[in-house]
Amino acid sequence: MPILYHHWLSPSARFVRALLVEKRVAFELRLEKEWERRPAFLALNPAGEVPVLVMDDGHAYSGTMAIAEYLEEVIPEPPMLIGDAEDRYEIRRLTGWFHNKLGTEVTRHTVSEKLFKRFLRMGEPDSEAIRCASHNLKVHLKYISYLSERRHYLAGPQFTMADAAAAAHISVVDYFGDINWEDWPQVKEWYVRVKSRRSVRALLEDRITGLKPPAHYSELDF
Structure with a gap:
């Protein structure tokens, strides 16, 4: 199951969470306190920011819009980018x-x-x-x-x-x-x-x- 690293009131993490639910992806939420600068988390995203999405194959994806565009490509239905x-x-x-x-x-x-x-x-x-x-x-x-x-x-x-x-x-x-x-x-x-x-x-x-x-x-x- 994919893992989404987030913290309570991160708008960027909330955005990715909403996209995952819209695309009917089951995922695990994992609280990450960015300010603690955990080495294990920095290894996933050197920027030290949530959201970070770790897929089933272990690949970690960071960058709010980069994640959104990635999801749109690998899970095209239902689309969150529509029209011409x-x-x-x-x-x-x-x-x-x-x-x-x-x-x-x-x-x-x-x-x-x-x-x-x-x-x-x-x-x-x-x-x-x-x-x-x-x-x-x-x-x-x-x-x-x-x-x-x-x-x-x-x-x-x-x-x-x-x-x-x-x-x-x-x-x-x-x-x-x-x-x-x-x-x-x-x-x-x-x-x-x-x-x-x-x-x-x-x-x-x-x-x-x-x-x-x-x-x-x-x-x-x-």
Whole structure:
């Protein structure tokens, strides 16, 4: 059985988890605390980052998008990249946007300041970084609203890896209760659709000891 190395609130690992479930791949989740820099894990991925996917033949795959593209090639059904070249470009563009821009401007700050600093005793959270993430989050929610007003899913009529990427990041931010959903009805409507999928429901089962999410976190209809 393939093994996916992850940690609780890694959006990249959540993204790959969602793709594996969508493609109906049975796999074992293995918690990896990246900050411990275990030699055995570094041997799998010298970058020392999750996700890392180890297949049945022992080959280890790292790099979020590299794993996603690999899965698309070796397990083509059901596809997470659909349509013609223009359609697939849009899916890749949005997936990259969520992982790179949303991840850099929002999720990375949120997890670092609200999780790692607390559990690794790295000092008090940086209030300026938290304010910056909060401001940037609104910009990204506006963009998701724009997309969801025009499309059933973010890249078109079907669930794709663009939705999986956005849901991975939004679910992390929502774990900390940072989204006032009543202010974002279009995003909420999209997220309700996404939450109903088995691949995303599985992500919402994660819990961190000593840090509970809001009551609505795993409720499919809020």
